[in-house]
Amino acid sequence: MSSKNRLPEWLTQDSFFSSNPFPFKDLNNLNEDVQLDPAFIEDYVRNTIKQAMSGNDILPSPSELRYETFDTHKFLVVKCHVPKRIHPENLWVQVNRTHIKINGLPKEHVQIIQLPAPVQPSQSIATYKQSSLQIKMPKLSSGRYHDVHIRFL
Known part of the structure; x- marks a missing residue:
């Protein structure tokens, strides 16, 4: 397998990407001249942040220190x-x-x-x-x- 077709190391080691589908079907076939819709990327990032923050007990409520x-x-x-x-x-x-x-x-x-x-x-x-x-x-x-x-x- 050539280095151009391999997945980035951070992507293969991150548990988030192993359990959730990445928005692209196949990263091996993604090339630089593919134009992605910015609205799609913005929605994906917004939804990912919402999922990561849901049920997060680390952040206190506004009435707690x-x-x-x-x-x-x-x-x-x-x-x-x-x-x-x-x-x-x-x-x-x-x-x-x-x-x-x-x-x-x-x-x-x-x-x-x-x-x-x-x-x-x-x-x-x-x-x-x-x-x-x-x-x-x-x-x-x-x-x-x-x-x-x-x-x-």
Whole structure:
């Protein structure tokens, strides 16, 4: 098979193209002087993007904040991006041992973030700077081990 008739390497390795038909019947017979309808290409790209975005839970709803959690040796840090449509002075944060509750979002929405480890809520600190709300919480220590006497019966 000549190199002109082979499929591009990226096309053969991409799982998207192996499960979905590409809009061209046969890429081997496609040559440079074929004129494609721009409306067809635009519709194909638009439909492909819609399919890729449907059911995508990565993007938050408009009334939720995007956040990421950093787990260090002694602290948990949650960093939230606050969009311009939310006034930061309307926000208030509540922390318990296992969750963060962010109040004051649009439409009186409350966002609850589950923490990966228990924290000490009374020693938590929240700061806001340049569209970023950061909540730093000390982790609960696992404590020291205590000897437990074993009774033999």
